[in-house]
Amino acid sequence: xxxxxxxxxxxxxxxxxxxxxxxxxxxxxxxxxxxxxxxxxxxxxxxxxxxxxxxxxxxxxxxxxxxxxxxxxxxxxxxxxxxxxxxxxxxxxxxxxxxxxxxxxxxxxxxxxxxxxxxxxxxxxxxxxxxxxxxxxxxxxxxxxxxxxxxxxxxxxxxxxxxxxxxxxxxxxxxxxxxxxxxxxxxxxxxxxxxxxxxxxxxxxxxxxxxxxxxxxxxxxxxxxxxxxxxxxxxxxxxxxxxxxxxxxxxxxxxxxxxxxxxxxxxxxxxxxxxxxxxxxxxxxxxxxxxxxxxxxx
Amino acid sequence: xxxxxxxxxxxxxxxxxxxxxxxxxxxxxxxxxxxxxxxxxxxxxxxxxxxxxxxxxxxxxxxxxxxxxxxxxxxxxxxxxxxxxxxxxxxxxxxxxxxxxxxxxxxxxxxxxxxxxxxxxxxxxxxxxxxxxxxxxxxxxxxxxxxxxxxxxxxxxxxxxxxxxxxxxxxxxxxxxxxxxxxxxxxxxxxxxxxxxxxxxxxxxxxxxxxxxxxxxxxxxxxxxxxxxxxxxxxxxxxxxxxxxxxxxxxxxxxxxxxxxxxxxxxxxxxxxxxxxxxxxxxxxxxxxxxxxxxxxxxxxxxxxxxxxxxxxxxxxxxxxxxxxxxxxxxxxxxxxxxxxxxxxxxxxxxxxxxxxxxxxxxxxxxxxxxxxxxxxxxxxxxxxxxxxxxxxxxxxxxxxxxxxxxxxxxxxxxxxxxxxxxxxxxxxxxxxxxxxxxxxxxxxxxxxxxxxxxxxxxxxxxxxxxxxxxxxxxxxxxxxxxxxxxxxxxxxxxxxxxxxxxxxxxxxxxxxxxxxxxxxxxxxxxxxxxxxxxxxxxxxxxxxxxxxxx
Ligand SMILES: Nc1ncnc2c1ncn2[C@@H]1O[C@H](COP(=O)(O)OP(=O)(O)OP(=O)(O)O)[C@@H](O)[C@H]1O
Ligand SMILES: [Mg+2]
Numbered sequence: 001x002x003x004x005x006x007x008x009x010x011x012x013x014x015x016x017x018x019x020x021x022x023x024x025x026x027x028x029x030x031x032x033x034x035x036x037x038x039x040x041x042x043x044x045x046x047x048x049x050x051x052x053x054x055x056x057x058x059x060x061x062x063x064x065x066x067x068x069x070x071x072x073x074x075x076x077x078x079x080x081x082x083x084x085x086x087x088x089x090x091x092x093x094x095x096x097x098x099x100x101x102x103x104x105x106x107x108x109x110x111x112x113x114x115x116x117x118x119x120x121x122x123x124x125x126x127x128x129x130x131x132x133x134x135x136x137x138x139x140x141x142x143x144x145x146x147x148x149x150x151x152x153x154x155x156x157x158x159x160x161x162x163x164x165x166x167x168x169x170x171x172x173x174x175x176x177x178x179x180x181x182x183x184x185x186x187x188x189x190x191x192x193x194x195x196x197x198x199x200x201x202x203x204x205x206x207x208x209x210x211x212x213x214x215x216x217x218x219x220x221x222x223x224x225x226x227x228x229x230x231x232x233x234x235x236x237x238x239x240x241x242x243x244x245x246x247x248x249x250x251x252x253x254x255x256x257x258x259x260x261x262x263x264x265x266x267x268x269x270x271x272x273x274x275x276x277x278x279x280x281x282x283x284x285x286x287x288x289x290x291x292x293x294x295x296x297x298x
Numbered sequence: 299x300x301x302x303x304x305x306x307x308x309x310x311x312x313x314x315x316x317x318x319x320x321x322x323x324x325x326x327x328x329x330x331x332x333x334x335x336x337x338x339x340x341x342x343x344x345x346x347x348x349x350x351x352x353x354x355x356x357x358x359x360x361x362x363x364x365x366x367x368x369x370x371x372x373x374x375x376x377x378x379x380x381x382x383x384x385x386x387x388x389x390x391x392x393x394x395x396x397x398x399x400x401x402x403x404x405x406x407x408x409x410x411x412x413x414x415x416x417x418x419x420x421x422x423x424x425x426x427x428x429x430x431x432x433x434x435x436x437x438x439x440x441x442x443x444x445x446x447x448x449x450x451x452x453x454x455x456x457x458x459x460x461x462x463x464x465x466x467x468x469x470x471x472x473x474x475x476x477x478x479x480x481x482x483x484x485x486x487x488x489x490x491x492x493x494x495x496x497x498x499x500x501x502x503x504x505x506x507x508x509x510x511x512x513x514x515x516x517x518x519x520x521x522x523x524x525x526x527x528x529x530x531x532x533x534x535x536x537x538x539x540x541x542x543x544x545x546x547x548x549x550x551x552x553x554x555x556x557x558x559x560x561x562x563x564x565x566x567x568x569x570x571x572x573x574x575x576x577x578x579x580x581x582x583x584x585x586x587x588x589x590x591x592x593x594x595x596x597x598x599x600x601x602x603x604x605x606x607x608x609x610x611x612x613x614x615x616x617x618x619x620x621x622x623x624x625x626x627x628x629x630x631x632x633x634x635x636x637x638x639x640x641x642x643x644x645x646x647x648x649x650x651x652x653x654x655x656x657x658x659x660x661x662x663x664x665x666x667x668x669x670x671x672x673x674x675x676x677x678x679x680x681x682x683x684x685x686x687x688x689x690x691x692x693x694x695x696x697x698x699x700x701x702x703x704x705x706x707x708x709x710x711x712x713x714x715x716x717x718x719x720x721x722x723x724x725x726x727x728x729x730x731x732x733x734x735x736x737x738x739x740x741x742x743x744x745x746x747x748x749x750x751x752x753x754x755x756x757x758x759x760x761x762x763x764x765x766x767x768x769x770x771x772x773x774x775x776x777x778x779x780x781x782x783x784x785x786x787x788x789x790x791x792x793x794x795x796x797x798x799x800x801x802x803x804x805x806x807x808x809x810x811x812x813x814x815x816x817x818x819x820x821x822x823x824x825x826x827x828x829x830x831x832x833x834x835x836x837x838x839x840x841x842x843x844x845x846x847x848x849x
Binding site: 049052053054055056073074075077078081082084086087088089090091092093094096097100101102104105106107124125126127128130131 | 702
């Protein structure tokens with residue numbers, strides 16, 4: 001049995017002139033929770049549709065648990081479940097009927113767990129899909145994926161439309177899946193969600209993988225934010241080694257430091273600092289820094 | 299499908315720029331309605347022109363024309379199917395008889411499909427929400443779409459009228475501008491009425507499919523009522539009970555009766571007003587005939603894609619079966635009385651429609667062409683339904699799970715083949731029941747085989763549809779319905795006159811023997827099945843290798 005849940009080799013997809021995905025090499029070991037981030041149009045959904053065999057790659061290949069995504073989709077799909085934030089269900093079926101159909105199609109369902117999920121997500125399964133709100137439809141899709149306890153969960157903006165309470169339930173469920181050794185591939189724009197759940201994060205931009213690592217690694221590479229308050233004149237920090245993005249706001253100065261903080265601390269101390277705050281960048285800040293000036297793709 | 303792209307491009311562009319939301323919805327609907335109105339107007343015009351122009355070439359002498367009149371003028375079967383034929387010695391009378399009914403029904407189908415698409419379909423897709431952002435009322439939005447539909451109708455009429463007038467001015471035809479214009483009005487009158495019917499059912503039904511089906515049932519009943527009225531069984535007064543009958547009573551060219559425009563205009567006005575009124579009484583996206591929001595789970599059929607199709611499509615499938623069975627029963631019922639009017643000279647002309655012999659079986663031979671068309675439309679509907687599963691994204695739910703593409707498509711088509719085979723058998727059996735009730739004396743097996751004989755053309759259509767689904771998915775509906783309408787027009791035009799053999803060969807219905815008047819041609823049937831299966835196979839193979847494509 002393969003130790004790699006998901007692997008892509010030079011996976012590429014073009015739509016006419018648009019290169020939606022450009023030679024993606026990715027490997028997700030079993031049991032890991034990986035966040036897949038990128039601005040709108042970066043190619044996240046494209047990647048996932050290629051993995052699922054819904055689209056055909058222009059180049060390269062992908063496999064799931066060692067099974068080729070193009071040649072053995074049915075066998076690969078027995079091991080995974082997919083959630084998208086844009087799912088379209090059958091309007092005339094009820095929630096319960098939809099779950100029953102999707103469960104039978106998958107083959108194996110953990111029945112008690114399904115019941116528990118319906119309770120936890122507070123879903124009324126007797127309602128027709130047509131009559132569900134967006135968030136409630138999303139719950140059906142989530143339950144349908146979680147209830148089969150797949151080895152791999154492929155999630156593309158899975159919490160789209162969920163309220164904060166349900167978002168919390170979702171996080172618990174993914175945490176449980178992780179504890180059971182299931183692998184999770186999570187594409188999301190909700191940074192707090194990714195931060196809370198993911199072991200590693202991959203960042204995609206304009207179809208290219210530009211960053212892959214644990215949050216700790218990424219933080220290490222990136223800048224620390226420092227905020228200082230003075231009772232005298234604010235010193236000029238722009239010349240201090242490692243310091244960038246200096247912003248002065250009255251008696252307060254905010255800046256970013258890369259590498260050693262020693263030179264900055266010395267300057268601050270001699271200038272009579274009264275208050276000092278520093279914090280590691282949140283994933284959101286990391287992400288914004290990555291996408292910064294030229295980052296936004298079409 | 300082109301139109302879909304159009305509307306999406308529009309949404310991104312003018313919402314802010316063009317200001318008034320009133321203009322926006324009307325404008326969008328107009329674009330789409332006019333585009334299809336022009337296309338269909340072209341088809342209508344060509345059908346009229348080709349009939350008018352070929353008449354003089356085929357029926358050259360007065361004697362030939364008298365023979366023609368003697369043939370059809372007296373045939374109750376023909377009158378039931380195509381309407382009465384009072385003056386076949388003139389090019390106008392002949393043309394009106396030959397294609398009016400077909401164009402009337404096609405116009406009605408265009409009307410109900412277009413209005414349910416632009417009203418219920420657009421609303422259901424949520425695009426209205428996007429456009430309107432609550433800036434206008436449901437009632438106003440509906441009124442705007444009706445304006446757009448009206449413009450589309452005007453386009454349909456204008457194109458039809460221009461071609462009809464031009465054709466009428468040909469020396470060999472010689473129909474004045476006035477009569478030609480009046481004829482083109484009569485030709486699009488059903489389109490107007492069924493645009494309005496579709497507008498009302500769009501308010502009542504919860505889905506576009508349902509809105510279209512209800513309007514189609516109304517069309518079926520209207521056709522049935524006028525069929526009985528024209529069958530020469532002493533019920534001609536019934537003609538006024540059917541909207542299609544009113545159009546017949548316009549009697550273009552031969553003996554115009556513009557008074558019949560009154561009920562038509564009143565019908566359109568009342569239904570449009572009703573649609574707007576109903577629109578104001580419901581929420582955006584909701585329907586009048588409430589769908590129950592809660593239901594007990596019935597999971598017996600829900601074991602996979604094929605079971606789901608049976609579950610979701612069972613109402614439309616049963617609807618088709620009823621339409622096919624009922625019409626075949628009606629044809630059986632009137633076969634004896636109409637068949638007795640077929641004389642020796644009639645045979646000659648009927649043989650051009652592929653029918654030989656006299657009596658009830660000859661009458662049924664022609665009637666079963668209508669059944670073949672019905673089953674053909676049923677097959678086309680199945681392919682386009684499969685395509686919409688792909689375009690609306692519900693197919694993703696299966697293909698992201700352990701379901702193979704060939705498994706899905708194969709199962710889908712197996713259900714379709716089963717349903718249309720049962721439809722064919724049902725047509726045979728009901729036709730026999732109708733005929734037997736009148737002691738017509740037609741053998742059961744011959745009618746049963748005539749029913750089975752309807753299936754190969756439908757399977758051919760299905761195969762062409764799957765091929766298109768594979769290689770040009772977005773064109774699926776256009777291609778299958780186009781092929782059907784073309785086949786129908788060719789065989790109707792060809793049946794009454796001469797069309798080049800090359801053109802006739804392109805019509806799938808031309809290759810179907812008109813059983814029960816002649817025995818089914820099993821070789822031709824085999825060829826149609828073979829080509830259909832091969833096309834489906836190729837389409838399936840391409841489908842397995844391509845990207846899934848949205849609308
Ligand atoms: N079917 C298609 N035809 C043409 N271009 C497409 C198609 N699907 C995606 N693209 C293009 O490919 C690129 C990647 O799109 P994709 O949907 O993968 O982005 P994404 O990362 O999922 O973005 P989002 O965060 O907005 O969901 C975009 O430029 C998009 O326009
Ligand atoms: Mg996406």
